[in-house]
Amino acid sequence: MDDLQQGVRNKRGDWAPNEYPDVAPFWRGHFKPGALAAWLWGYLWPWNAVTLVTALAWWWWVIPGADALRTLSWAWVLPLFAANWLGLVAYYGAFEWRYYRQRVQDRSFKYNGKFPADQPSDVFWFRSQNIDNFLRSFLVSVPIGTAIEAGLLWAFANGWAPAVDASVHPGYLVLCVALAPVLHELHFFVIHRAIHWGPLYRWVHSVHHNSINPSPWSSMSMHPVEGFAYFGVALWTLVIPSHPFVAVFLFHAAAFGAIVGHLGFDRLQLPGGAAPKSSAYPHYLHHKFFEVNYCDNGYLPLDQWFGSWHDGSAEGEQRMQERFKRKKERLNAA
Numbered sequence: 653m654d655d656l657q658q659g660v661r662n663k664r665g666d667w668a669p670n671e672y673p674d675v676a677p678f679w680r681g682h683f684k685p686g687a688l689a690a691w692l693w694g695y696l697w698p699w700n701a702v703t704l705v706t707a708l709a710w711w712w713w714v715i716p717g718a719d720a721l722r723t724l725s726w727a728w729v730l731p732l733f734a735a736n737w738l739g740l741v742a743y744y745g746a747f748e749w750r751y752y753r754q755r756v757q758d759r760s761f762k763y764n765g766k767f768p769a770d771q772p773s774d775v776f777w778f779r780s781q782n783i784d785n786f787l788r789s790f791l792v793s794v795p796i797g798t799a800i801e802a803g804l805l806w807a808f809a810n811g812w813a814p815a816v817d818a819s820v821h822p823g824y825l826v827l828c829v830a831l832a833p834v835l836h837e838l839h840f841f842v843i844h845r846a847i848h849w850g851p852l853y854r855w856v857h858s859v860h861h862n863s864i865n866p867s868p869w870s871s872m873s874m875h876p877v878e879g880f881a882y883f884g885v886a887l888w889t890l891v892i893p894s895h896p897f898v899a900v901f902l903f904h905a906a907a908f909g910a911i912v913g914h915l916g917f918d919r920l921q922l923p924g925g926a927a928p929k930s931s932a933y934p935h936y937l938h939h940k941f942f943e944v945n946y947c948d949n950g951y952l953p954l955d956q957w958f959g960s961w962h963d964g965s966a967e968g969e970q971r972m973q974e975r976f977k978r979k980k981e982r983l984n985a986a
């Protein structure tokens with residue numbers, strides 16, 4: 653597949669798509685069944701389906717019954733941590749291996765023309781974005797996320813979290829799972845917007861933004877404070893009546909879902925030859941321009957509502973420049 657049929661490459665070798673990402677059709681007042689069905693399919697497949705499958709697999713094979721969970725014990729926390737750790741290393745590693753080590757499609761459909769491994773920098777541990785991002789993701793963020801997940805399972809088992817009986821209200825719980833990705837997007841937008849506030853940005857979020865050219869290893873490369881806030885999405889189950897599976901699903905949505913914005917490619921060539929779209933562009937633009945796209949806007953157009961949306965178009969660029977100009981004027985006036 654020729655990427656120049658679907659986009660343009662500049663002199664630096666950075667590729668950009670001709671077709672810009674858009675919000676869900678119903679936010680634009682379009683309710684045609686075809687468009688709604690296409691959006692719904694995109695909501696399910698592939699990313700949320702992957703998350704649901706991993707969450708179900710963990711629920712059946714890794715997480716013990718409520719009796720064991722009632723006592724906080726390494727006997728079940730350690731296997732849970734090991735499964736999370738190995739599962740996530742394997743999942744993220746598969747993308748890194750195929751697209752950044754083997755480079756099966758080289759720079760085709762790659763937003764940034766360079767590969768992080770070819771660009772050593774002092775901002776990273778060991779001057780290596782790959783080593784830095786791997787260590788921060790898997791020695792900092794995954795343990796924090798697992799601690800929150802384990803704490804919630806323990807709380808549910810002891811009746812400290814509001815639980816809904818699955819045999820009495822199955823429909824409500826299905827709805828909770830179905831809407832969990834929307835909650836994740838809302839939560840992420842709010843915490844992400846907060847850590848872009850000057851002092852918090854410098855202290856906390858700049859760690860994640862060291863990767864201007866993100867790869868899969870960058871996805872969970874965060875300061876511990878951000879790691880806690882990010883995986884804290886599962887803590888909503890302490891307030892919203894649901895089920896321990898919803899807490900597990902929210903953990904998986906944060907852990908396995910973080911890869912989407914950090915793939916770096918607009919299309920990923922699969923072994924069979926197909927190359928589906930990745931949905932990575934809005935967050936790639938966030939890493940490039942910093943103060944746009946605090947979420948992906950795939951479910952809730954929060955950046956559109958708050959004026960920070962950039963879809964990669966000339967109009968998006970102009971909106972961003974005008975916003976920066978207004979901000980500068982405000983700062984000068986103060």
Ligand SMILES: [Zn+2]
Nearest residue numbers: 860913935939
């Ligand atoms: Zn990011």
Ligand SMILES: [Zn+2]
Nearest residue numbers: 844848857861
């Ligand atoms: Zn950010």
